Amino acid sequence: MINKIKQMLAQVTDPEIPVLSLGDLGVIRNIEVDDEQVIVTITPTYSGCPAMEVMEQDIIDILTKEGRKVGLPTKIKVETQLSPAWTTDWITDKGKADLLKYGIMPPSRSGKIICPQCKSKDVELLSQFGSTACKALYRCTKCLEPFDYFKCH
Ligand SMILES: [Zn+2]
Known part of the structure; x- marks a missing residue:
């Protein structure tokens, strides 16, 4: 049953980054x-x-609808746990690859930042x-495309 719930939750995405599911975001x-x-x-x-409130409602909606x-x-509760704090390290490798495809440079501990368009x-x-505050704005000096970098934290 837990796996079924995980599959349902995979359909819920970060409202700000629609390619990233909550599972891949690591929340x-x-x-x-x-x-x-x-x-x-x-x-x-x-x-x-503010996206978290949207996510909470999305979790309740999908589990109510698909769960039926x-x-x-039918009683679905979403609880938040603040400690340990979320870090960008919790984003899965698939999540990072999806971000790059979407045109956002994923968090990079090495500090190596490449252009998502032309690499x-x-x-x-x-x-x-x-x-958003969690992203920095970069520009590629080769193809001149601006892009967001999802900052580490
Ligand atoms: Zn480029």
Whole structure:
């Protein structure tokens, strides 16, 4: 049953990055199911992120809708766990590959940043803050495409 729930949750994506599922984002800490309810524990990517409320509702919606077909309890609870804090290291390798395909440079501990379009290493920082606070805006000096870099934290 837990695996079925995981599959359902794979359909829920980060509202800001539609290619990244919650599983690949690494925010799902725990899934519990008993006769009465399903409890999904998530760790927010960063505190005060408005996207988290959307995610919570999406989790409830999908588990209510899809869960009915497989006999899941209809009571769905989403709990948040703040410690340990989420880090970009929790993004799966698949998640990172999906980000790159989507045109966002995934978090890089080595600090090596390449252009998602042409893979050139010749990039320049335009702004520490891109479309959201967790991203920085870069530009490739080869193909001149601007792109977001998902900062490590
Ligand atoms: Zn480029």
